[in-house]
Each structure stands twice: as C-alpha cells, then as structure tokens.
Amino acid sequence: MAVVTNVYHAHLEGLSDLQTIAREKLSIAEGLQPDGVLIINAELVKWLNDDRLNYQLPITNHQVLTFGKSEDSDYQIKNITYNGFTSSFTINGRQIHLPLPGQGNIDNAAAAWAICSRFGLTIDDFAQAVKTLQTVPMRAELLQIGTLTVINDCYNANPTSMKNALDILANLGHTGERRLVFICGDMAELGQQSQALHTELGVYIAQTKVHLLLAVGRFAEITAEAARQTADYELQITCFEDVFSACNNLRKFIKDNDIILVKGSRMAKLEIVIEKLKELFL
Numbered sequence: 001m002a003v004v005t006n007v008y009h010a011h012l013e014g015l016s017d018l019q020t021i022a023r024e025k026l027s028i029a030e031g032l033q034p035d036g037v038l039i040i041n042a043e044l045v046k047w048l049n050d051d052r053l054n055y056q057l058p059i060t061n062h063q064v065l066t067f068g069k070s071e072d073s074d075y076q077i078k079n080i081t082y083n084g085f086t087s088s089f090t091i092n093g094r095q096i097h098l099p100l101p102g103q104g105n106i107d108n109a110a111a112a113w114a115i116c117s118r119f120g121l122t123i124d125d126f127a128q129a130v131k132t133l134q135t136v137p138m139r140a141e142l143l144q145i146g147t148l149t150v151i152n153d154c155y156n157a158n159p160t161s162m163k164n165a166l167d168i169l170a171n172l173g174h175t176g177e178r179r180l181v182f183i184c185g186d187m188a189e190l191g192q193q194s195q196a197l198h199t200e201l202g203v204y205i206a207q208t209k210v211h212l213l214l215a216v217g218r219f220a221e222i223t224a225e226a227a228r229q230t231a232d233y234e235l236q237i238t239c240f241e242d243v244f245s246a247c248n249n250l251r252k253f254i255k256d257n258d259i260i261l262v263k264g265s266r267m268a269k270l271e272i273v274i275e276k277l278k279e280l281f282l
Helices: 015-031 042-048 102-118 123-130 159-172 191-208 218-230 243-248 271-281
Strands: 002-004 037-041 063-068 078-083 086-091 094-098 141-145 148-153 180-185 212-216 236-240 259-263
Touching: 037 042, 037 102, 042 063, 063 102, 078 102, 086 102, 094 102, 094 123, 102 123, 102 159, 141 271, 148 159, 148 271, 159 180, 159 191, 159 259, 180 191, 180 218, 191 218, 212 218, 212 243, 218 236, 236 243, 243 271, 259 271
Parallel strands: 002 037, 037 063, 148 259, 180 212, 180 259, 212 236
Antiparallel strands: 078 086, 086 094, 141 148
8 A cells, every 4th residue: 555645736837846756756656566555635636637747647557546625535525624723624424623733634634544444444433543643843833932822843844835834824823813923944855946936935925914924045035025025915024044043033023922833944944943932932
C-alpha cells in the first residue's frame, strides 16, 4: 500500500519543476507489490490530470483509491467545520472530531482512515482513536506565550502548507477582536517557480486579512510586495534580511494579545523567532 496526500497546487508555469516534484512524490508507488493499492488525494489526481501538466500516474495496473472533498472520492470528506484549534468532518457517514486545525490535517486524517479501513478497523474505533491526537512540534503547534497565541509551524513550508496555515490563523482570529500577525520566511526548493509562488502567497496573505506581515528573507520580500499591492485595507509590512534582524526588532512590532503565525522552510530557521518571543513575553 502506498499513500500520497498532496503535491502542492500552484500556477502551471515552469512545468518541468512541477513535473519533477510530482514524479518524486509519486515515486512511493514504485515499491507496490502486484496486489498493492495506491491511496491518493482526489484533488491531487485532478491537478495532475490538468491538460497543461498532463502528468500520468506512474502505475496503472494497481488498484487506486481516492480520498478528499470531491464527490467521486472513494472516501469523501463532508461537513467540514472549524472551531478554534480543532476541526470536525464526516466520512463514511460518521462524524469525526479532530483535535487539530486546518484542511491539511483533515486530509491526513482521511488518508489515515482509508488505510485503517483496509485493515479492518471500524469507523467508530477510528473516530475514538483520533480524538487523542496531539500536534507535532513545529507543525501547526499551538503555543500560549504570555498573552500571545502562537502557531509554531517552522518545520517546513510549501505553497499549499502556507495557505493551510494562513487559514488556521484566520480561523483563530475570526471574531476580529485580536490582531493577526504573520512572520513569514522563504519557501525553499521551488526552482523556476519560486518568484511566481512567493507572489501568489502574497496575494493570499492579503485575502486572509492579516494585519501585520513581517517578511524574513529575500523571497519573502517578494511575497511582501505582492501583499502590499493586493491589500485593499491597511496592511502593515516590514521586511528583514534574516531571522536575527527580525528577532532584534520583534519588540517594536508585536503587541500583547496578538495571534501570530510563524512559518517558513527549514533554511529560514524561524524557530529562533519562537525562542525570542518566549524571552520577550513570558
């Protein structure tokens, strides 16, 4: 059995980069036995089949099962709701309560159920088991640092995970009573698509209605400029060359009761920002 949850969705310019990423992600299927099953996100299948990408799944002689929100999914996700840092959805007619936020975690839970169902676990047993899930350090990890609510998502970043994290941030601040802050690092290893994808991220930041954007790194500066040009409201933006410059200026920008998302690729080393916030606000 092989499982592919996602390959990031993006503009379809520079197809060689996207095809390379798709090929690498889907190489997991190469180890399947003759009677093996490939379980894959239904939205990803649609993306791969886009006429401009025209990427063929690496195997056609194995059983392929899909999960996702699409109506033709074998394991269809329905009735998604978010409540602070938790979420819920229904699958196979059963409501699942997940102590984790964001669409990405829901997709992962659906993939997990697809696997469990193949080994005879009941949906009721699965629903009980996922109630006890805990966040992984630096992966949408919720921290309370003094009066600050911080989403520590420093482990890695790509365009899809960035948008998922921004959705979590927006959901936590849905009442509009607290300021939304995004400390944004570079996304690495995007090849020729890097500038376009950082620009696309900036547009999404503005759509999310973030109040303060602190951009760390040269590609994050591209994101900041796109956010500046897109925002139809007062968006405060400051750019920093590196994480140390950002840390030295945090006290100037961060206020009590802010809700803060800290996210970038590993090379950005934004976990240093988390430690600085603890030093300043605990």
